[in-house]
Amino acid sequence: MKILKKVLLILMIAVVLYISLSRGVELKQNKNFSIIFIPKVVEPNNDFWNLVIEGASEAKIEYEIKLEVMAPEKEGSYEKQNEIILEAISKRPDAIILAAEDYEKTAPLAQKIKDNGIKLLIVDAGVKDQIEDVMIATNNFEAGIKMGSRIKKLLVDDGTVAIMSHSKMTSTAMQRESGIRVALNDREGRIVESYECGSDSDKAYENTIKAVKEHENLKVIAALNQYTSIGVARAIKDLNLVDQIKVVGFDNSKEQIKYLEEGIYDSITIQNPFYMGYISVEKAVKLLQGEVIEKNINTGSTLITKENMYIGMNQRLLFPF
């Protein structure tokens, strides 16, 4: 009899506990992870990174975590970024989301992040040896293929191609160029020169003028990122060579969209920055919660032309609210 009474007592206590706890359980989930986001740059004109950060912020709200953005005001200096990485490590976050400035020179810092027991997610641009836990980026090789296929169509007769790259040491540039070359296939030989412009529109501008001078029969210029694309477009516009030389650009700042409409760009290949930012935070949270995440996540790219720019999804991609 006594045992039965005790069992009942325990049962009843369990019921009361269950009810009171079941309310509390829902709130337990995310334990307030802290994540530091290190993009390549934070500046008002860079729509790409601003959108990435916007996506990340949206995910921050969704998953109720702490997110801090640390970045230089100008793209292009790996030293500056390394400094920032060190500072970030000292803050002891649960995870760092990083867009690596230099394929080789950022690598030791990336290793340092891992050595400190912090989860590392790479967004957009990576480092050699794939030190990161997860890589979230546009498949730049694939983007390059798209560009290359387009260029192939544009190449009539024996026209030549010049490439305006932002850096020989950034993975994004390297992969895009590689994609273009592979897509061109047997026509790869038409690429007469690949110029290094840094992330500097003015440099790209100068290089464009140089390229036009140095190579006759130049029919297509491929620009591999926002800054180089803008520089090339401005130059072509100023030189009045819109009909002669087709520009296959990258990214979609406002200025670039204008150029697309004007016909200066034959096409621009755009990425999915909002999605990239959002997913990087989402995957970071899932990784910290112990889930198994795929090593490479492709956020995709789209080739936009004047014809298809206002159509359906393209409009949304091109003109995020």
Place this chain on the structure above:
Amino acid sequence: MSMIFTYFSLKLTKQTTLENSIKYMKELTEQMNYSIESYIKYMENISHMLNQNADVRNYLMLDAGTTEQKLAKKRVTEQIATTLNIREDIRNIAVIGINGRILLNNGVTINPYMNVREQSWYKKALDQKEGFAISTSHVQNIVEYEYPWVVTLSSAIQDKGGTSNIGVLLVDLNYKVIEDLCKRIELEDKGYIFIIDEAGNLVYHPNQKMIYSGLKTELITDVVKSKESYFITTKDNEEYLYTIAKSERTGWRAVGVVKTKALLTYSTIARNAYMVTISMLLVIAISLSIHLSKKITEPIRILEEAMKKSELGDFEAAEIEIVEKNEIGTLGKTFNNMNQKIHQLIKEKILAEKLKRKSELKALHAQINPHFLYNTLESIVWMSEGGKNKEVVKMTSELAKLLRQSISNGLELIPLYQEINYAKSYLSIQKMRYRDQLNYEIEVDPAIENVQIIKLIIQPLIENAIYHGIKNKETEGNILIKGYEKDEKIILEVEDDGIGMSEETRAHIFEEKETNLKKNGVGVYNVYSRLKLHYGQKAEMFCESELGKGTCMKITIVKEQEGEKA
């Protein structure tokens, strides 16, 4: 009982709550729909004003460059500017003539790379002839270098007669307006409202960036297909309520989405309240029963145990403490009394038995062999007649000693030496009678001389040895009396070399027999039973005998420890 009650009450509550919630959400969505509709209507009225404006017609129709046309143009421009000024929610206003004339906002340049006639809002307006065409949210690129998100209201401008189209009026509404309208409604727990147009395109959605990026999906198809004004569906393990309100005017649908869980807060609260109440009732019930058991069941059990103990004879342990003032307590008291009485009775009985034993012992003690008395007295007479005065004196004094001892002051225990003296007296008397026929020796360890033993245990054995062992022997007989300590026991032996006894006799020697009593009066049996009565297990008696050889009687008594009572 309460569980069943709760279950049904909760079910009812949930049902009612859900119905009320659906009603509430529907009203909310209708309200949103109405707001948007009103707003659009309001915009249409503004457009209408411009549309019907004579100046607009003149501007479009009159020959270019004439004063009238220029004036008309000026006035239209002013009106557009004023309207734009006053209403922040209007992004663009344009008058577009079929003939190619265009007035846009404050006179800004039209985007040269855009073909107005290709635009869907333009085409729709012309197709519709009457009324307004409303677009879904889209990017408007009519103004050079600008790419705002707007909702476009377009309508055909007609000539005075109203028969043919002469142009299109464009009014772009800031997308932000719709956004603000929808955001105004606050819904619990991430509930929201979104708007789709007739075709199912998203006009507004709070998570539109996520949807366009493919990060989230919305059940737009379900909404479009739904014939009812609401439905409940499950997505990602959560149940959602969708309420739909359609505007006939615009073809738009306002959709309210909310988690049913959030709606059922009241029933959840009720459920929790019920469960807490039940749990508390259970607690009370259980503690009540525990309390009751303490008051009743437990005391009964204690009583039961005490009775068992009493039954087994453990009267002191059976005593119970009475705490209760109730019927159980009374039972307990009665039991205690009974227990004590029994205990008392048994004590008395034991006492009585003891007394009885004592008197029995005493009675036994008094039995000295009468034959021995007679014979000794006759011997004295005979010796006296023979003039043997010394022997007479000796025998008489020894006899006196014997008698004194046997009638003595009733002490049960005497020191061993006294018992030996008694035996000596007896033996000396018997020696005087049997002379050479009887020899005896006494070997007693002086160390045990003072040990207390019961009296009259050695003499009867000696008597037995003489009458049964030696008297009928042809030759002389010897008796050896030994006393020593061994293994914590006092050993007393009476050994003779008389005629001995048969095995059968020996085996039954310690039994009470009529024949024995008649012959000896006291005898072996007497000694044996007195030993047992007094010492119980602590004394033993042994008889060894062999026909023709002799007999040995042995008494062993466990030596008393200090402080023990016999």
